[in-house]
Amino acid sequence: MSQLEIKDLHISIGDKPIVKGFTLTIKQGEVHAIMGPNGTGKSTLAKAIAGHPDYTITGGDVLLDGKSVLAMEADERARSGLFLAFQYPSEIPGVSIANFLRAAVHARMAEGEELDATAYYKKLYSKMDLLKIDRKFTSRSVNEGFSGGEKKRCEILQMAMLEPKIALMDETDSGLDIDALRIVADGVNAQRTGPVAPGIMLITHYQRLLDYIVPDFVHVMHDGRIVKSGDKSLALELEAKGYDWVKQEFAAANA
């Protein structure tokens, strides 16, 4: 079974340290919710693990199945089995979702190996059926003119198609109304069972998402590291008491 080990990770943007000693292990099939106030380093963590060039790793390590990914380019990390669902996905004008995914699937194949286009479309359509996505959807250009909900569904479809070992989902609930949230959550839940179920790091600001995607673990992040871990009840406690509670506890612990 695959796993992602994040060990005492330190990340800076320019000279500014953002993540300061983050440690967590995510196994395939598990859902870990990362919660915390704005500016605490949640998104930085996800992007840096995915290999965004703007972030510098200043300490620690990230291992996928025991192998460090830090020396790899973003695309190599992706092909090794990491997936980042973006908070703000980019538009790619003129490139249909079907063609984009085909290129991504092709990129995972050995050099010289031919992609079986018929088999590809068969798989794509079965994933779309699973996620209850209309067939017309994939002929649209990637994210171009999409509503917030459509963008997130597009991310979930890509995740389903690429079958990552570990998915980092960055604020997947942002900008969604309750109906869109439910559809996206259903899409994630549909991928939580079966042989290709990924390990999921679910980054969210609000407890609301966790009503629909029930996590196995909840971690509260503050000032660049995990300050509290628990099960799903921690999210409810957090919702009731607010983040100030964590901050106070954290301050008391450090006093």
Next chain:
Amino acid sequence: MKPPTEIETAVALETNPVAGIDQTKGDFKYNVDYAFDAGTGLNETTVRYISSVKKEAPWILDFRLKALKTFLEKPMPTHWATKDLENINFDKIRYYLSQGQKPKRTWDEVPDDIKQTFERLGIPEQERKFLAGVEAQFDSEAAYSNIKEIVAKQGVIFCNSTEGLREHPEIFRKFFGKVIPTADNKFSALNSAVFSGGSFIYVPPGVKVAQPLQAYFRINAENFGQFERTLIIADEGSEVVYMEGCTAPKFSTSTLHSAVVELVALKGAKIQYITVQNWANNVFNLVTKRGVAHEDAEIKWIDCNIGSRLTMKYPGVVLKGERARGEVLSIALANDGQHQDTGAKMIHAANNTTSNIIAKSISVGQGRSTYRGVVHIPKHLKGCKNNTECDALLINTNSRTDTYPAISVKGDRNATQHEASVSKVSEDMIFYMQSRGLTEAQAMSLAVNGFINDLARQFPMEYSVELKRLIDLEMEGSVG
């Protein structure tokens, strides 16, 4: 030909083995012994030599000599065009090289080295698959020229300009040099003086040629100038699609390609002219292309410019008859050290004529692309319409694009619209694609293909597939 569906293209991309014309494939040469060689440099003797080996009628020699005079008199157009033109050394160019003036009708008769060249470029295979006729020019003359019997039986003439002048002077002379006069510009004059090869096509009234006719222009020799001359006449109510491809090996010295292409679409005729040029990056590609569309006729240029050191090319349509339609769909990709100076000209000369220009350019690295266009609708006309769209995509921060649209619409009974945009491939977009497993080069290539997608979809499938492959290759080389 209808545009491919998404699935057709996807399948074709995976399965299409047609070799086509990428630069790595084109970057080879054979040492050929030329039986006919006009030597280096240009003067009256050169022109007389070319005319004599072609056994031309006296009026053609006169035409050439007058053109030479015009060429020598005309200054370089560097008051508006790039100074790089001054780097062409006309004294160091070889103006005519051939192994003979009569093209072969079967590939078996073509000399081995030349035959191998075209086989490596995939031409005979394409001919079998989807073409009505092929002319394959090697340096100055066509080495192979053939038209399928079924098309020839309809009265369609498809041969090179040398044969056309010799065997069909009554049609040739009537239209030759009428669309593009010798003195149109310095390079049309040069072509008129030393032209050799190129296609001559005549389609009789009402004949619709079902499959495309294709010409392939191959430069094999160093320090060489290729000056093909193409004349296509579509008689009343006829239809024809013509496609051309071009390659040359990479030499350290520069090569000159300066063609003149004239199209005549008579009443109700339709001509579609498709170019996928992929010159090596030492080629000066200075081409004059223009068509005249008579009443209810339609001329459509599809022009894809990849490669070359400098391309200057502005396909034009003179809309001479009422309700004539002209269209230019242009794609240019300028990589490091390249300048694509391309565009379109639409000259409205009758009522209710319409023209459409869609130009997309991509600048990579220090590549530079320029759109230069002319749309002219005089005051006395009515019901004329023009639409011009120019979109530029910049890949790197040091890439450059310029747009010079000159649209003059007089009077209040005509309409025009013009849109221009410049966009950049952002780092976020590249990271997004990389996070899905695409390499940086693949990501760039996909972004570029997306940018031209709406245009490329209008191309015949074989060409849109080929274009995609060429762009992939260009982008692969552009990422460090």
